Amino acid sequence: MGQQYSAPVPGTKLQVIGAGLSRTGTASFSRALEILLDGPVYHGGTNVTLGPEREIKSWIKFLRRWLEAYNNNGSYKSQKEEEYNMRLLAERVDGYVAVTDAPFTSAVPELLKMYPDAKVIVTVRDAEAWEKSMVTVSNAATIWFLKFVLFPLPTLRYFVDYIDALRDVWWNLYGETEPLTRATYNRHIELLKRTVPEGRLVFVSVKDGWEPLCKALGKEIPSVPFPRINDGEAIDAFAKKHVGRGLIRWAWILSGVAVAGGVAFLQWRDGGLSSMSRF
Template sequence: MGNQPSVPKPGTKFQVIGAGLSRTGTASFSEALRILLDGPVYHGGTQATLAPPVEIKSWIKLLSHWPPKDASEKKLVRSILAERFDGYAAATDAPVSGLVKEMLELYPDAKVICTVRDADAWVKSMATVANASTLWFLSVVLLPLPGMRHFPTYINVLRKQWVHLYGEREPMTKKSYYGQIELLKEIVSADRLLFFNVKEGWEPLCKALGKEIPDVPFPNINDGNAIDALAERMIKSGLVRWAMFLMTVVVVVVSAYLMRTSQV
């Protein structure tokens, strides 16, 4: 997860579908793509939590109709994807990683790149994320925040997508990790699919995209730290909003009481 949401640039050609699961270096990968493709990259986690509320609400709507049961739902899913990615050079992270089939239909010329890491380390990392995103009090604390009030619902539809694709809920296991890899091998032709570890740096990524290696270090963004910081910031913001609301209520009640007693 990055620090700032991306802004679409009209006329940008969509080139890369990021098929790697969350916590596989998707934030670093997104920044690397931004540099190589010279265009904005849509990182799912960042856009859903830090961009305007339309982002997270759109994903909730899409995933509530996914997988599509009929032509009408298929059309809806396609239209939301086209709207969300208009003006972007690439998209990464969830829920994109679970919508590769639909993305290929929309962008038939796009390259599919799946970020990977050690499977055991991924399982441990996902356990931390799952614990943070399912705290029982989140729905109440986040209620005053325009976009994040939808976060618990967003997590629920993401969970539905995950169960459909990999057949398991939290805690995630290596079954999900390797399930994504096998799924991609089934639906993406080998000449369009790259499995990439961000620790490998620029060379394999640039080779796959036909780009020169840039004269800058490969990005190194810690998703875990970003997620922890976001959670802390959002919880504090929610509590502050609640405190202000309750203070306002108290002031109104006391003022009404004083006015009433003064008239007696």
């Protein structure tokens, strides 16, 4: 999070599948790819929450269908189920030079089939540090009243349903939900090594700046500083901003109900008094 919604550009070819988990510098990585590849990048945390409602609703559908359609061995139960989910995925991915962050981290096999020439780049960090940083995400996403507070807000009214579907997929893939631990981080890396063909999988750390990323993509190092976006601060700011928006919207709704109720009462009272005056 921390960026703005990135709109697709029809005809744009996907070049990079970002397979690094959330809180591994995916926001900085996304901005760096926009600079290097000169096109829109779909950062999951940003586009899902700040985009049109069709974004988050289609992802909920994708994740739920994934859970219904997958076998325990990691394959689809039928070709029909796989094709259906591939169509849902294509609707979201078309028009972007790269995709990063969840929920794409749970759709790497599908993306590999759809874009056989794309490079899979995984943003990494120390597993222990990642585990500690996930506490921020967990705290922000599991506030008990969140669904009620966000209900008046377009797109975000589906946020809790989206997170619930994502948690179910995490459980299926990694055997954990929240709080996620370094076990999930390590299992994700192992899963990628088994899934992605040799030569297409690259690991980078955003701490190392431009050089490893440019080397992986065969690009010259840009004459601008490597972007540094603090995911933790962005998530905190996002939570405070939109919870505040939700509470304000509820205040408007409830005040409107109160006013309407007051008007109705006055009309009833006046009507009752007028009726009594005739006797």
